[in-house]
Amino acid sequence: MGTEFLNIKDSVDAKNLIQEYFNKYYEPEGEEIPIEDSNGRVVFEDIYAKIDFPPFDRALKDGFAIKSEDSFGASEENPKVLKVIDALEAGSYSKKTVENGLAVEISTGSPLPEGADSVLMFEYSLKNGDEVELYTSVTPTQDVGKKGSDVKEGNLLIKKGTVLSASKIGVLAAQGFTTVKVYKKPNISIISTGNELTELGEELKPSKIYDVNSYMIKNAAESIGASGTIKGIVKDDYNQLKSKILECLEEYDILICSGGTSAGVGDVLKHVLDEIGEVKLHGIAVQPGKPTILGVIGEKLVIGLPGNPVSSLVIFNVFVAPAIRSLLGLKESSLKKVEGKLTKRIHSAIGREQYQLVKYDDGKVEPIFKDSGAIFSLARADGYVNVSKNTELVEEGEIVEVNLFN
Template structure:
């Protein structure tokens, strides 16, 4: 029940350990959702076409469905004349058969009548009663969308891992899908701990501050493809924290807790986890964010993030968000990094990897030199630059890679 840190892990070792424990206790799962509610969800398995599309030969233009040889040699000086035997609007079809010397008036999207092999656009015709003059020659299949020309039945439509945007949902709708199998979102509980914290909306009394982390981390979970539920602010009270953790894990897959991870007098999370489970990680050799905890309780994970908002956000983005995205089926390729020129020198403590908050403006990378408790530095920050543990100085003018928060 001591307050000492366990053996501090190097960042790569910590990432691997966290990933391995997620893989041990959680597997990506699927769920079927209505197509209308599938926007921005991730396809769980390859999807194949159910029908040929288009499902029939169809007109690509308004005009007249003819046998192409009826138009050979046609011009404005020498029009060809054919008889109209039927007229079609989109959504209807003709039972008539087009023979030489006859035609069916047709709308875009309508099925090509039997016997016809091409469509002559209405712009090159002149209708006169039940006849029409043809002023242009066409070739077989001209302005006809052949059955299956877009996609054949049983063709691959969407690959596993594709994010369902409006255009891709349209593709599924064209195939008659009403539901789609997607990755189930990881269900994560979020709590903040600390006697000093109060909810926004209440009067800010002496020695109190508004809770930042639970709302911030909840939205980070959402952006990473999960579902997050705030389970409230918990005082630095052993029994209250213990009961909250146990109750939250009954309803959710994972618990993210901010605060209570340091080796301070008022920090109790490690002690609680030692009683109800087992601490697997306590401390990462990074700045900010050293006091990070990973515990296992009844084969579920409890992750303790630092209480300082900057530290909490950085640790979440670097170590926790990747495993949530993996469960949610979101590819790491979707993450955005940019390169730019450092505008001010960065000093870093040798022996500890540093995540330096920066702003990014049209190729200029500007460090934000505030401590990890400086909440409003987050308002300016666009992302962070990773400084390796063996680097003491990153010089002004160097090209650096910025990992963007958005």
């Protein structure tokens, strides 16, 4: 069952086409989740403060809450003496009013008693029984966190599109939020095709290899925030592949296949898609990864990645990941890139964009020259360098940009 590639797209057109169909069939959705489970998730809508913070005037230091005017002129030679009428620990408050000549012993974080306007630190005082001697003066509001000084009720707290981190989750907790609305994860099913593939844990027989791509693509998808589920290996059998595709699309938003995309006798994915859907893309002018397919079945997408592991991972990162990231509210600019000096020259074929695996170490970029089926080159690779289709040679010593896998 042979086939020919359709009109091969250059990399920009292919990337735009994939994004176009993601935009057509998928709309970003939000879901409420507990804040303790929200690390790394993207905020779906602007979040506004529910309360003033601090919610009351509070002490910023351990010491004595006083009227600042009672301390004016105080020194070690001429201390001022006040009567201590109460003592506060964190989490407690005083019902007493601080008037002239009075003080309340106070702990950091405690609410300032009525009448007090400042805190004098313990270091500048000496308590004797129910009296305290002040050895320095303080100004109004000194060491006092005023109500709402951090944020006022109704102020914008966290913007839509923000990636939540430990510190931002702490802000939500300080406001009393128990849940947060975030971008819902696209639900992706993943299969590998090929008669040569063997499941992990099974005996490896002659002419067989273990399934690499399912595990690699699942984790690549999850590393950008999607949810990936491995649905197993499918043989190069038309009916079996058709059945598995239909099964996956009943339950999942997107199906990613690896293998079965080349113009070879054993590659059946295009023929299955032609029968039950429509092929929108078959072939990209890149190296590695030319045999890439985008198909539409109903209102869901099937993406066919090359079977070679290096090609599969590179094509996922370059063409598929950006479209998935858009559903998660993530921007392309947030991808990690670094610059470094090339340690060896890179040769490239004119007319085909090349993604060269590289190792990055302290500003040095070392090309990894292996064919796209050499899986262990991925163990050394930190990312890839993009060589344009009009470039035949990138010289040793040139400064290049590395797109990092992690």
